Amino acid sequence: MALESLNPATGELLETFNEMSSEEVQTIIEDVHTAYLDWRTTSFAQRKTLMLKAAEVLRQRADTFATMMAQEMGKPLVEGRAEVEKCAVVCEYYANGAEQMLAPEVLESDAGKSYVAFRSQGIILAVMPWNFPFWQVFRFAAPALMAGNVGVLKHASNVPRCALAIEKVFVDAGFPADVFRTLMIGSAKVNAVIEHPYVVATTLTGSDIAGRKVAEKSGAMLKKTVMELGGSDPFIVLEDADLDDAAAMGTKGRCLNSGQSCIAAKRFIVVDAVYDAFVEKFTAHMAALTMGDPCDESTQIGPQAREDLMMELHGQVQASVAAGASVLLGGEPAGKAAFYPPTILANVAKGMPAYSEEFFGPVAIVIRVKDAEEALFVANDTEFGLGGSVWTQDVAKGEQLAAQVRAGAVFVNGIVKSDPRLPFGGVGISGFGRELSHYGIKEFVNIQTVWIK
Structure with a gap:
């Protein structure tokens, strides 16, 4: 299978990418897990420095990325630039706020000391759509990485250039190798990724049809999911x-x-x-x-x-x-x-x-x-x-x-929009779980009770 980048305004084939083999995917997941073992021990200060650098890289390449979106999925340039800026803002929001959001919470109990801690868990698989090809990814990636998790991205098959460009943002911002990787695969290989023991959770933005499939597989594997699906x-x-x-x-x-x-x-x-x-x-x-x-x-x-x-x-x-x-x-x-x-x-x-x-x-x-x-x-x-x-x-x-x-x-008296400061998600067949705000960063952490006599 080939992943094709097509210009929807002209029908022109821009570029073709080979789909990764199952063996290549398995190797990447193993590499990402190895990266996680070190990344989870980094301080919030270290993660903050890198995430703020990612925001800088995004802004430096705003025109390039806006043109890329325009050519690959038809987004008008002015909206593309605004999308890149929003990605930079969400990086800054979690860079500056993650430590406080995930600070231990002291709770009264029969212990001499008891509190709740928020621990990272591992690899989060993100299955993302083409309509906001940068924003949908960064609103998952910024909180996930700041929480000490790592990520693999299965992007929509019609935006392969965007998918690779996003991975390069993290590389060029100085993040350790393999903390965030893009899997160049079609939908048929998603189940195998969910099944991998190193993948601990899945987040999907897309149609309710796609959501049902990924949620069903994740549920069978007893893995946490967040679903942001369609709306009317x-x-x-x-x-x-x-x-x-x-x-x-x-x-x-x-x-x-x-x-x-x-x-x-x-x-x-x-x-x-x-x-x-x-x-x-x-x-x-x-x-x-x-x-x-x-x-x-x-x-x-x-x-x-x-x-x-x-x-x-x-x-x-x-x-x-x-x-x-x-x-x-x-x-x-x-x-x-x-x-x-x-x-x-x-x-x-x-x-x-x-x-x-x-x-x-x-x-x-x-x-x-x-x-x-x-x-x-x-x-x-x-x-x-x-x-x-x-x-x-x-x-x-x-x-x-x-x-x-x-x-x-x-x-x-306002149109509905997403804002990094406010939780975002739906009910009914529009999905479950929340992204953004302090609620979003806690979706994929282990909320651990600590009791000390």
């Missing part, structure tokens, strides 16, 4: 919302990364009193977005990451329209490579793909509801539970409604 986030607009702000931010939330984000506004649930006014403003914002070459600085919407994914998205649109949904904007492939235009579907009802499925692209679903009570019902009428937002000028009312939204994160 509700964007609730109440009658007292600032419609100009909601329409502008809703467009940003829906079309960030050309709509290819798990944590994104997808279902726009709008109360009847302001439905028409909101949809008019929202449609104008969506229509004004510039679609084009992701390497052009003016581009706001690039191609979908692969042509097959674009056609899958279009199939969902077509199926919804066939079931009675109306197209207010877009709705047809742009006619070249993997481009799909900003699209709005209305008259969406239960039973349609647009009502129940995740649309991974710049397609917004607008649903008219009678009032806040019905908005909450529709928001929670889903198997997903990653994020959600509520838009109202009555902040107390927004907070009260947010408490009833079944999701891992709910924002009032």
Whole structure:
């Protein structure tokens, strides 16, 4: 099997990489385990110095990495630079905070002294997606390495250049050899990695289908997992919302990364009193977005990451329209490579793909509801539970409604986003466990009780 780097904007084959053999993978895992035996004994001060250097390397190569993402998975340049900066920030966050986050906690008991310690465990396998090819990796790697663990990365097969570039960041930052390695393998070899006795845990970001497979195998091996899976986030607009702000931010939330984000506004649930006014403003914002070459600085919407994914998205649109949904904007492939235009579907009802499925692209679903009570019902009428937002000028009312939204994160008057300071993850088929914040760094440590008479 070969791993291909394809430009989704042109269809051009950029580079081909040979998949590692099973023997090569086994050797790397053994090397990473050997590195762990030394890395786990390093001080927080030593790890901090190296992680801060990784942040420097990221910033120095921001333009290079942004271009790499644009060419390999279609991310507009301005968003690529922002992604690299966010990676640098998460490195700094854990470099500066890990020691305090993992400080022993003294607890009262019948002992003369008792406390909880947080110990590293070993190799963490990260199975990561293509949509944020740097950020998804660094938000796992920074806390894992600062906790004294080590990592192996199985990245999405369509971003091999990004996968190798990430490994080189850690090498060039001065980390010991084999503390972080990239495995150039396809999905078929993941189970063997999970089975390896030196691999102690797995983290996956991706679809619920991929999550079920990795969680099943990890569970059979009795290995801890963290799953950040898909989402179909509700964007609730109440009658007292600032419609100009909601329409502008809703467009940003829906079309960030050309709509290819798990944590994104997808279902726009709008109360009847302001439905028409909101949809008019929202449609104008969506229509004004510039679609084009992701390497052009003016581009706001690039191609979908692969042509097959674009056609899958279009199939969902077509199926919804066939079931009675109306197209207010877009709705047809742009006619070249993997481009799909900003699209709005209305008259969406239960039973349609647009009502129940995740649309991974710049397609917004607008649903008219009678009032806040019905908005909450529709928001929670889903198997997903990653994020959600509520838009109202009555902040107390927004907070009260947010408490009833079944999701891992709910924002009032803001689009849902990840922040290194805040825990991130979902419920339902959007996954389990948390990344980021002090919660994330504790997911893969041994929370050890120490009792002394």
